[in-house]
Amino acid sequence: MPVLKRGDVQVWRRRTTGESMVRWFGWLIGIAVFLFAWQRISGATTWFFVWDAPRIANDIWTRATPPRWEYISQLGRPIWDTLNIATLGTLIALCLAVPVAFLAARNTTPSALFIRPVALLIIVSTRSINSLIWALLLIAIIGPGVFAGVVAIAIRSIGFCAKLLYEAIEEIDHTQVEAITATGASRWQVMAYGIVPQILPAFAGIAVFRWDINIRESTVLGLVGAGGIGLQLSASLNVLAWPQVSLILVVILVAVVISEWVSAKVRGAII
Amino acid sequence: MSDIALDDVLGKGWKKPPFVKRAWLRWVLIVGFVAYIIAAFATIEVDWGRVYIGLDRGWQFILSFTRPDFISRWGDIWNGLIESIVMTVAASVVGILISIPIGLGAARNIAPLPVYVICRGIVAISRALQEIIVAILLVAIFGFGPLAGFLTLSFATIGFLSKLLAEDIEAMDRSQAEAIKASGAKWMQWINYGVQPQVMPRLVGLSMYRVDINFRESAILGLVGAGGIGATLNTAFDRYEYDTAAAILILIIGIVMVLEYLSGIIRARVQ
Secondary structure, three states, rough: OOOEEEEEEEEEOOOOOOHHHHHHEEEEEEEEHHHHHHHHHHHHOOOHHHHHHHHHHHHHHHOOOOHHHHHHHHHHHHHHHEEEEEEEEHHHHHHHHHHHEEEOOOOOOOOOOHHHHHHHHHHHHHHHHOOOHHHHHHHHOOOHHHHHHHHHHHHHHHHHHHHHHHHHOOOOOOOHHHHHHOOOHHHHHOOOOOHHHHHHHHHHHHHHHHHHHHHHHHHHHHHOOOOOOOHHHHHHHHOOOOOHHHHHHHHHHHHHHHHHHHHHHHHHOOO | OOOHHHHHHOOOOOOOOOOOHHHHHHHHHHHHHHHHHHHHHHOOOOOOOHHHHHHHHHHHHHOOOOOOOOOOOOOHHHHHHHHHHHHHHHHHHHHHHHHHHHHHHOOOOOHHHHHHHHHHHHHHHHOOOOHHHHHHHHHHHOOOOHHHHHHHHHHHHHHHHHHHHHHHHHOOHHHHHHHHHOOOHHHHHHHHHHHHHHHHHHHHHHHHHHHHHHHHHHHHHHOOOOOOHHHHHHHHHHHHHHHHHHHHHHHHHHHHHHHHHHHHHHHHOOO
């Protein structure tokens, strides 16, 4: 225990002198980095606009309220599209994520040296690029529309689902697999009766969780032209129709809350 | 012995138990699901001719990953990257600093009810609003530039970190906190010596994870004018300069991988 001696009296201290020096330098470097970052941000900012911000915010608020409720009649189709983008995207992603996860898990991969790194690369690269960027890319390739959104969501979700799934596969109870193998089951039978039942709850949980996230993400995909309610949002923003913007934001908020509620209920029922 | 009598002796063959136990619920789910899939596919319009034409362009893009062009737009890429990193650092620091008091306030076993309700409200708002939508609003209010992106990321960090921190505090061991309180500690000392050591490892881990997410998000904020590498990437796509786009994507993936690796090391050391 670090103790400070002052004459005969020993005083308790939390850290030794060396430890506090290291911490002090850590804080110094951290604060220096932060100040540098802040300086760059502040250098790239037009401060006049910032001082003017409260007035602008107030102005936008008065323009945006009350929302134009009758506009909701035109939002039915975009909401349906958004739901489709999220659901179909999740389904496609799950179909592709399962094989990738089995190839990436240490205990099921056919080759830890060659195939596992490829599977991990697929997981990292699809996961680290946002679905908006995937959408941007796919619109350039297959043209704007709902289909580009579905594919963008699907690609983005592969990495997420495969990562969680392969971690679940690596954590399975090995004795059950051993028992199935001991009955003389083939490789596929071991998979179907030894591994799949153990990861099925995790799989269902991941699917619903990702569907919830995808509902959120698909609401904004339209901003780059990939269909859904984001298209209406972007169109309304472009013509500065603030009452429509506020209505769309309310609709998105409700959709997000409902999807989160559904996902929490389903996950609660499974686990 | 007849076949039926033999069956009686042997018993029925084993069948895999179904995942959903109640039969009617299982059938309703299956039928509903199939009906939804048919409806969804029927309403998605895919222009296969356009997709076919686009495949060639997609192949060009995939090929461009083998010869990424870092050089011809290096100035733009470098500025965008630095801006993204600067936004990430500043927003993570500010977001974490703000989310600690809010996290304390959102933990039911520490905060009184009025504080709890207010803090949970802040968390709910921050989590329900998408980063990109917040960014659109903040760009409209504060003008173009990294300040809007910085504020967006800080706001998103607060919702994420406060919620998880509050859950961790609610799950902490109460006897330790009680022991500190019994020694006559003041409120600050109680938090500092009774609560903080218990939640610190998880807080560090979550913060690192959030830095990772913030960097990924900062890559898309540029699409709506909130600074960062996204603007450069968008321009590269618009001008069909796939070589440059591939270079930017490779850089993003690389940085995310490095961050993930670093956060793994730090989390392993803290826990």
